[in-house]
Amino acid sequence: MLRAVNWTARSLGFAWVAVLAFVVAPPHGHLNLPVQIAGFCLTGLALLASMLADLRPATAPHHDRAAAVILGVMAAGAGIASTAGGGGTVVVVFAAVATMIAGGELGLTAALAVTGASILAIEVSGLIFNDSYSGLLGLPSIVVAGLLIGRNRGAYRIAAEQAKALLTQREHLQAEQRRADLLEERARIAREIHDVLAHSLGALGIQIQAARAVLTDHADIDKAGEILAAAQKMAAEGLVETRRAVYALRSDTRPLDEELALVTETYAQRYNVKVGFETSGDPAPLPPDATLALLRIVRSSPSTPEWPSWCSPPTPTTARSWTRCGPARAAT
Numbered sequence: 001m002l003r004a005v006n007w008t009a010r011s012l013g014f015a016w017v018a019v020l021a022f023v024v025a026p027p028h029g030h031l032n033l034p035v036q037i038a039g040f041c042l043t044g045l046a047l048l049a050s051m052l053a054d055l056r057p058a059t060a061p062h063h064d065r066a067a068a069v070i071l072g073v074m075a076a077g078a079g080i081a082s083t084a085g086g087g088g089t090v091v092v093v094f095a096a097v098a099t100m101i102a103g104g105e106l107g108l109t110a111a112l113a114v115t116g117a118s119i120l121a122i123e124v125s126g127l128i129f130n131d132s133y134s135g136l137l138g139l140p141s142i143v144v145a146g147l148l149i150g151r152n153r154g155a156y157r158i159a160a161e162q163a164k165a166l167l168t169q170r171e172h173l174q175a176e177q178r179r180a181d182l183l184e185e186r187a188r189i190a191r192e193i194h195d196v197l198a199h200s201l202g203a204l205g206i207q208i209q210a211a212r213a214v215l216t217d218h219a220d221i222d223k224a225g226e227i228l229a230a231a232q233k234m235a236a237e238g239l240v241e242t243r244r245a246v247y248a249l250r251s252d253t254r255p256l257d258e259e260l261a262l263v264t265e266t267y268a269q270r271y272n273v274k275v276g277f278e279t280s281g282d283p284a285p286l287p288p289d290a291t292l293a294l295l296r297i298v299r300s301s302p303s304t305p306e307w308p309s310w311c312s313p314p315t316p317t318t319a320r321s322w323t324r325c326g327p328a329r330a331a332t
Contacts, residue, residue: 064107072113122139122143200241
């Protein structure tokens with residue numbers, strides 16, 4: 001759409017210049033008019049060739065070389081037509097357009113070549129037709145101005161393309177960072193779930209072992225039922241702890257002292273023992289993963305199963321080895 005608008009404007013401008021150069025203010029002299037017509041036709045053909053070249057992709061072979069030749073012909077033809085006198089002077093606008101396009105889309109060498117062709121055509125034609133010094137100096141300055149505008153436009157376009165490339169690269173890096181963070185979070189959640197389940201299943205296995213020992217050696221169904229009920233409660237609590245671990249990793253956790261107080265209360269209710277918990281000083285905030293790690297250590301320490309009535313529990317300050325009640329544990 002933008003390309004169509006651009007070429008429509010150039011075509012209308014070319015038609016307006018033709019009316020001004022050949023109808024409103026035609027040149028005088030038996031040689032001026034033919035030269036102006038030749039230069040004008042040369043400019044028109046180059047303008048048409050430039051329009052057709054625009055339809056080819058910029059990555060096509062020899063695109064820049066063909067564009068440089070076409071723009072050079074346009075600039076030279078406009079330079080010849082602009083010095084023949086009359087209203088044809090305005091044709092120099094197309095020479096400025098050619099140098100501006102060359103300066104913005106081609107390399108510096110090609111842009112200078114197009115500008116040089118236009119200035120050479122203006123000077124040679126101007127000397128032939130005895131053009132004034134204002135024309136010999138003023139018209140080339142217009143062509144040079146077109147080159148400078150084109151170079152500035154090209155620099156701005158390159159800067160915009162580089163900024164777009166950097167923005168795309170930044171978005172790509174941010175997407176990769178989000179993906180890496182997501183994978184890291186999943187791995188961290190998997191580790192926490194593994195630790196919680198390992199602790200819960202280990203304690204559950206000890207409870208089942210104790211219930212089996214009660215049934216095998218003493219046939220105490222009631223006591224075995226109590227142990228199995230405690231094991232069932234422990235399994236439910238393990239599921240709750242697993243959910244809490246996932247929730248804690250995805251949101252804010254409570255302070256460590258509150259979590260430890262809850263662990264103490266749960267342990268006292270589970271084993272029907274008196275457990276004390278005290279804190280001193282101001283608690284320091286910890287990240288969720290550190291809080292969960294410390295809670296796992298605390299939960300693993302007092303995980304001795306409920307002691308059967310026929311098995312003497314250890315004292316608070318000693319460790320006791322036992323065979324059918326489970327491995328040696330330290331009371332805390």
